[in-house]
Amino acid sequence: MIRDPQTLEALLDAVNRFVRERLVPAEAIVAETDEIPEDIVREMKELGLFGLTVPEEYGGLGVTMEEEVMVMLAMGQTSPCFRSLFGTTVGIGSQGILFDGTEAQRKKYLPRLATGELIASFALTEPDTGSDAASLRTTAIREGDHYIVNGTKRFITNAPHAGIFTLMARTNPQDKGAGGVSAFIVEADTPGITIGRKDRKMGQRGAHTADVIFENCKVPASQLIGGREGQGFKTAMKVLEKGRIHIAAICVGVAERMQRDALHYAMERNQFGQPIAEFQLVQAMLADSQAEIYAARCMVIDAARQRDAGRNVATEASCCKLFASEMCGRVADRAVQIFGGAGYVSDYGIERFYRDVRLFRLYEGTTQIQQIVIARNLVREAMR
Numbered sequence: 106m107i108r109d110p111q112t113l114e115a116l117l118d119a120v121n122r123f124v125r126e127r128l129v130p131a132e133a134i135v136a137e138t139d140e141i142p143e144d145i146v147r148e149m150k151e152l153g154l155f156g157l158t159v160p161e162e163y164g165g166l167g168v169t170m171e172e173e174v175m176v177m178l179a180m181g182q183t184s185p186c187f188r189s190l191f192g193t194t195v196g197i198g199s200q201g202i203l204f205d206g207t208e209a210q211r212k213k214y215l216p217r218l219a220t221g222e223l224i225a226s227f228a229l230t231e232p233d234t235g236s237d238a239a240s241l242r243t244t245a246i247r248e249g250d251h252y253i254v255n256g257t258k259r260f261i262t263n264a265p266h267a268g269i270f271t272l273m274a275r276t277n278p279q280d281k282g283a284g285g286v287s288a289f290i291v292e293a294d295t296p297g298i299t300i301g302r303k304d305r306k307m308g309q310r311g312a313h314t315a316d317v318i319f320e321n322c323k324v325p326a327s328q329l330i331g332g333r334e335g336q337g338f339k340t341a342m343k344v345l346e347k348g349r350i351h352i353a354a355i356c357v358g359v360a361e362r363m364q365r366d367a368l369h370y371a372m373e374r375n376q377f378g379q380p381i382a383e384f385q386l387v388q389a390m391l392a393d394s395q396a397e398i399y400a401a402r403c404m405v406i407d408a409a410r411q412r413d414a415g416r417n418v419a420t421e422a423s424c425c426k427l428f429a430s431e432m433c434g435r436v437a438d439r440a441v442q443i444f445g446g447a448g449y450v451s452d453y454g455i456e457r458f459y460r461d462v463r464l465f466r467l468y469e470g471t472t473q474i475q476q477i478v479i480a481r482n483l484v485r486e487a488m489r
């Protein structure tokens with residue numbers, strides 16, 4: 106749903122300009138230094154990117170899902186590390202507070218997230234608990250008006266920069282499944298929290314992940330999201346479901362960027378006395394990519410509209426994440442192929458995208474987990 110086309114157009118114009126004039130020229134330096142320059146971070150805050158999904162009454166832009174998708178399609182036109190910096194704050198890090206938090210929790214945190222003063226991270230994954238998230242081992246044991254948290258969270262995006270963590274921990278150790286899990290807002294400066302060293306990753310340099318270690322960390326009971334134990338896994342799944350449409354939109358945006366770069370290269374590169382874009386075998390690669398990008402774009406916009414209309418989009422969100430992330434990988438592979446040897450050499454930039462987009466098939470639910478969700482929902486529906 107687009108609330109006001111003119112307001113959205115103004116926002117998209119501003120984001121497109123920011124991407125074109127500030128982010129694209131900074132891609133190489135960010136990849137080299139593994140840091141996003143401070144002035145760029147400040148401009149992201151000024152543009153309102155950290156507050157995209159925070160409702161207006163808490164100081165954000167309160168975009169609908171369709172509007173969020175439009176912004177992510179625009180953000181995808183550059184290195185995905187830039188999106189990652191505000192992506193956890195507008196997505197998995199904050200939405201649990203918005204969906205299931207108490208009014209006091211919303212009022213306390215959402216305005217500061219919206220301005221970018223606080224960065225939110227989402228802490229679900231553990232060393233022994235990835236796809237099977239419901240079996241997580243981090244514990245939060247109630248003692249008086251506090252919970253004592255112990256455990257390690259792994260690969261947590263923006264952990265080194267986070268002001269708060271949306272933490273999933275087991276409040277009922279007797280219940281080994283989803284029902285024993287609760288969600289908390291944990292302030293990063295709480296004693297007992299240690300952030301591990303930054304992970305050295307395949308791609309997306311400039312976006313940082315690290316372990317978050319909790320050792321007898323005393324979290325006030327008022328930080329339990331929604332004030333109810335045993336709801337944390339449901340909160341996490343709601344957050345991840347919305348996140349799947351968001352990530353799928355980024356996949357489409359980045360695929361469009363790689364396709365554009367490949368097309369330009371193919372039109373400029375001559376072999377056998379003519380631009381390689383005139384060879385039908387190269388055209389076939391471009392055509393296959395274009396068809397897949399278009400399909401994913403249609404899927405993502407459709408799922409966003411259905412979600413805005415209040416429909417259950419659990420299956421559609423997983424279809425989008427599955428198809429768009431796999432599509433993005435295929436488009437990256439074809440783009441490298443079209444660049445030939447230059448596709449393998451860092452100076453030309455396309456190999457960086459090839460590495461960057463590999464992550465999309467892994468996090469926020471691997472491709473196999475999306476397949477499982479889709480099939481399980483189909484079977485459930487058929488049995489009704």
Ligand SMILES: Cc1cc2nc3c(=O)[nH]c(=O)nc-3n(C[C@H](O)[C@H](O)[C@H](O)COP(=O)(O)OP(=O)(O)OC[C@H]3O[C@@H](n4cnc5c(N)ncnc54)[C@H](O)[C@@H]3O)c2cc1C
Pocket residue numbers: 193226227228229230234235236237259260261262263306314464467468469470471472473474477
């Ligand atoms: C850069 C990066 C950023 C991340 N950011 C965050 C974050 O901010 N917060 C957070 O909580 N987590 C984060 N993660 C963790 C991420 O979500 C997990 O890595 C992902 O969910 C997969 O879990 P795993 O790595 O333990 O793989 P595993 O679960 O061990 O899976 C390994 C392989 O087995 C397959 N597999 C597993 N179970 C099944 C099954 N039942 N059927 C078929 N195949 C199966 C998987 O698909 C995969 O191919 C991040 C990871 C990375 C790399």
